[in-house]
Amino acid sequence: MTEFAALAQLTVVAMVPFLLASLGTMLGGLAGVFSVSQEGVMLLGASVGFLVSFSTGSNTVGILVAAAVGGLFGLALGWATTVLRLDQFVIGLALFFAATGLAGLLFRVVIGQTGQTPLVDTLPRLDIPLLSDIPLLGTALFSHNVLVYFAALLAVGLYFFLYRTRAGLDLRSVGENPKAADSLGIPVVWTRLWTSTAGGALMGIAGAYLPMVFTGTFTEGIVGGRGWLAIALTFFGGWRPQYIVAGALFFATMDVVALRAEVSNVDIPSQVLLVVPYVATLLVMIFAFRWARVPAFLGRNYDRESRTA
């Protein structure tokens, strides 16, 4: 039973990077800006977050700077697709490359070649009083680092904001029918800019989470496709926070399976277990793309003066 509790706790911990990156993707996407630079922005967030917290000794500062840098990339994507109306996928890929290069460059410049691995303190566990004492569920749900609680509150907060407030409805209308939204006086460009920026910031935090919780250090392969999986998760979750949380549980379970594959000695080649997250995602997407409702203007730019849009 403690084995189960430990696994459950590990799964919740593994959910967070998926959840943050996917909620960030969702936020921008609901207003119509589809980011494909998650993998790069997360790597940059991991690099910057690690480096800042390594040199300042404060994880909080590291997370905040990672969020700021991620937000900057989100802002760049938003600006290039609204004000300049560049193709969303092309500029997204370009930003992915820039972020990937920058992540490696910064690490090289600050750390350089060292014999020993530079390490930062991983985020401490915060027990929530009383709740964490519940048998089984207590440790699985209420004994975590601060970002786990942040991600949970964010998901709930976003749900209420998007589906229970007027501002949330306005936001979603920008992704569904920007022309109609525009005619009602909803600021289309501003909405796309801030959601894209906030989304990028969340991706940056998701990246910073990896060295601060999993490894304590930065490696080039630290993101390992989680950015791309986050896009898949967003489709899988139908661009709704509540389903994204459920989907993140699935993705995290796959992640934990792959993680444990490396330490366990089951009689299956480790390679087979390591592809499980990716193959499972591919299979799941077959169904996801059938039922998933996608914002009608996802990935499409809005030009007020165009007659066709």
Place this chain on the structure above:
Amino acid sequence: MSAPVLIEPDTAPAAPSRTVRLVRNLLPYILALVLAFVVAGIVIAVLGYDPVEAFRTIFSTSFRTGFGFTETLTKWVPLTLLALGFTIPLAVGKFNIGGEGQLIVGATAAAGVGIVYADLPAVVLMPLVLLAGVLAGVVWAGIAAFLMGRFGVNEILSTVLLNFVSFQVLDYAATELWSDPAAGVAATRGVGEGAELPTLGGPPGVHAGILLAGVVALATIVVTRRTAAGFELRAAGTNPRAAAINGIRVERVAVIALIVGGALGGLAGALEVAGVHGRAIEGMQSNFLLLGIIIGLIARGSALWVPVVAFGIAILEVGASSMQRTVGVPAEMVLIIEALILIFLLLSDVIAGRLARRVA
């Protein structure tokens, strides 16, 4: 998701003279190159290195020595093939981000054939090795194409996820099936002598696969510009609705384009095995995926320009490692330069478009 706006900007109203058009087409490139290097130079200077020295090294390495030049040509082969593998599906508005996986399974299959049938004579073995690579690439892209055509699964996601699967395919081949413990890195055993491409010129010389890559590049230009299939490809990309009304099966064109892209990726992998490494090695894909996409986007999807841009990027890449050795600037700087070139190119398009509108 409509096709990206990558049409060459010569469709402007009123036909200006040839030279004006040429200048207008080249100007964004020149602007983008200059701006990218200015920004990169500032960054390098801020980091405390000498930007002039760094750029001199980047550009001169490929031309100072025969070795540098052959290295550039050798890099040109997979870069061109992967870039074409990206641009062909792009013509129908599909993003093939799976060049890496297609290259890896192509290399694994080629190495497998080269190892298992090592004793066959070159006349038989060499075509088999290349065919194995191409077929593996076809299968790999075919999975994504099937999921896209049959279930509407987004091809960006499926191709990219298959990259991660391919790492494990190669890992299995390199550590279990045909492992070579003496190699020091995770790699398969060497292929038979008949599976190694002859070297042209030299020493050091370039492997003969460069001819094949050249033929493929030429064929792509001819097919996309001069045949009915190429016309359908472009029509399906520029205006899917009009194409469909005129009897072009847009979905099928997209599926085929993606599979052709995979074939080129697989071929690139096979050529890396047969021409460069003589085996499949983990990490042999380097950052060819990113570079292939950058090349394809800088060339604006034009098959004519891909080989040219690929050569330029190969120069930068070969110069990058030498810059890191001699000047000390981390090689990642070059990836940033390449991304900046692309970003500035996109930005200058916007500016050019606004200028054109103001003039008109």
